[in-house]
Amino acid sequence: MREKENSKTKLIKTASLLFQQQGYHATGLNQITKESGAPKGSLYYHFPEGKEQLAIESVQFTAKFVSERIEDGLKKFSDPIKAIQNFIVQMAEQFCEERCKEGVPIASVALETALISDSLRQACQTAYGNFQYLFTEKLLDSGYEETRAKELGVVINSMIEGAFLISFTLGNNEPLLLVAKQIPVLLQ
Amino acid sequence: MREKENSKTKLIKTASLLFQQQGYHATGLNQITKESGAPKGSLYYHFPEGKEQLAIESVQFTAKFVSERIEDGLKKFSDPIKAIQNFIVQMAEQFCEERCKEGVPIASVALETALISDSLRQACQTAYGNFQYLFTEKLLDSGYEETRAKELGVVINSMIEGAFLISFTLGNNEPLLLVAKQIPVLLQ
DNA sequence: GTCTATAGTGGGATAGAC
DNA sequence: GTCTATCCCACTATAGAC
Numbered sequence: 001m002r003e004k005e006n007s008k009t010k011l012i013k014t015a016s017l018l019f020q021q022q023g024y025h026a027t028g029l030n031q032i033t034k035e036s037g038a039p040k041g042s043l044y045y046h047f048p049e050g051k052e053q054l055a056i057e058s059v060q061f062t063a064k065f066v067s068e069r070i071e072d073g074l075k076k077f078s079d080p081i082k083a084i085q086n087f088i089v090q091m092a093e094q095f096c097e098e099r100c101k102e103g104v105p106i107a108s109v110a111l112e113t114a115l116i117s118d119s120l121r122q123a124c125q126t127a128y129g130n131f132q133y134l135f136t137e138k139l140l141d142s143g144y145e146e147t148r149a150k151e152l153g154v155v156i157n158s159m160i161e162g163a164f165l166i167s168f169t170l171g172n173n174e175p176l177l178l179v180a181k182q183i184p185v186l187l188q
Numbered sequence: 189m190r191e192k193e194n195s196k197t198k199l200i201k202t203a204s205l206l207f208q209q210q211g212y213h214a215t216g217l218n219q220i221t222k223e224s225g226a227p228k229g230s231l232y233y234h235f236p237e238g239k240e241q242l243a244i245e246s247v248q249f250t251a252k253f254v255s256e257r258i259e260d261g262l263k264k265f266s267d268p269i270k271a272i273q274n275f276i277v278q279m280a281e282q283f284c285e286e287r288c289k290e291g292v293p294i295a296s297v298a299l300e301t302a303l304i305s306d307s308l309r310q311a312c313q314t315a316y317g318n319f320q321y322l323f324t325e326k327l328l329d330s331g332y333e334e335t336r337a338k339e340l341g342v343v344i345n346s347m348i349e350g351a352f353l354i355s356f357t358l359g360n361n362e363p364l365l366l367v368a369k370q371i372p373v374l375l376q
Numbered sequence: 377g378t379c380t381a382t383a384g385t386g387g388g389a390t391a392g393a394c
Numbered sequence: 395g396t397c398t399a400t401c402c403c404a405c406t407a408t409a410g411a412c
Contacts, residue, residue, distance in 0.1 A: 022300070023300040024214075040378080107295075108211075108299040110356070111291065155351075158347055158367055166316055166345065171309075174342065217389090227397070238388070379412075380411085380412100382409085384408105387405085388401105389401085393399105
């Protein structure tokens with residue numbers, strides 16, 4: 001049943017990648033329809049509100065994809081320190097292979113649109129909220145006190161996002177690896 | 189002598205703010221000349237290579253401004269934990285007043301242009317390098333071992349950038365404050 | 377559901393007068 | 395150093411046929 005991938009899905013997948021690589025304003029609807037292989041005429045049928053709506057659904061798609069990666073990564077070790085550390089190292093390794101040409105999930109869209117589209121800003125806010133919630137849950141399950149688990153969820157998410165931004169700018173995964181290295185200090 | 193602010197300086201200052209608020213691609217040269225008050229005809233005289241050159245010099249201007257803030261902030265306490273913590277809290281407080289409408293320094297330009305302009309990417313790389321160098325220097329002066337000081341400089345810079353990004357998206361300085369709160373744990 | 381054509385706007389950049 | 399006019403291009407969005 002995965003065989004039949006409809007135009008809407010193709011548009012969202014392609015847009016997600018292009019928004020990540022190039023940002024929101026640099027990515028045109030022409031490029032999205034062309035690279036997706038979806039029929040040119042179908043965009044405004046599936047997304048009657050145009051580019052903004054497509055971007056919102058793309059952010060949600062990316063957020064779901066990233067959330068699943070976080071969830072799977074954190075399952076690999078019961079110890080939260082090992083689990084989170086391993087997850088970040090895994091991200092860093094993928095970064096060298098693919099991600100350094102794929103940009104940073106959501107970040108560019110968030111920065112470009114936070115002041116001009118509140119609905120798009122909220123989509124990004126929800127995405128970040130989900131990410132930190134997953135880290136917080138892992139810490140709660142491991143017996144961390146609730147307030148501390150919530151605070152650390154925010155901080156871990158911030159560290160990873162920042163390290164992604166710097167790594168992408170440098171074209172080099174060192175910041176991600178160094179953040180991973182400090183996780184035991186932070187979580188002790 | 190500060191009285192006579194020439195057109196070039198006005199263009200760079202205005203461009204720096206607009207690139208921060210709106211990003212690189214959303215900011216037009218018309219808007220920059222108009223809001224700067226500089227003569228419309230002067231842009232390509234001062235920046236013969238066009239928008240890219242203006243952006244590079246704007247990134248350098250912003251980087252210098254931010255570096256001075258970091259330097260001044262870190263001087264206020266000899267204890268590096270107090271100094272860095274106080275600096276981040278100060279950033280967080282300014283964020284509520286002004287910065288939440290000013291965007292995140294450099295970040296949007298870095299994300300939007302890293303893959304399409306290597307010279308602009310390098311300007312952002314240099315800026316981030318300067319920031320982390322200032323944190324590393326503070327730690328070295330306080331007796332931290334060299335390797336650890338360098339690693340922590342990268343990590344502190346990443347944390348702050350990430351917290352800025354999330355704070356900006358949320359319209360709320362909580363992530364910055366929580367990062368500040370964890371500094372003693374990280375630096376102990 | 378899809379397609380084509382096009383309206384309408386704004387972008388970056390250049391030429392040449394002053 | 396500055397100004398104006400202009401070129402060409404890309405964009406978003408809409409209308410209307412199929």
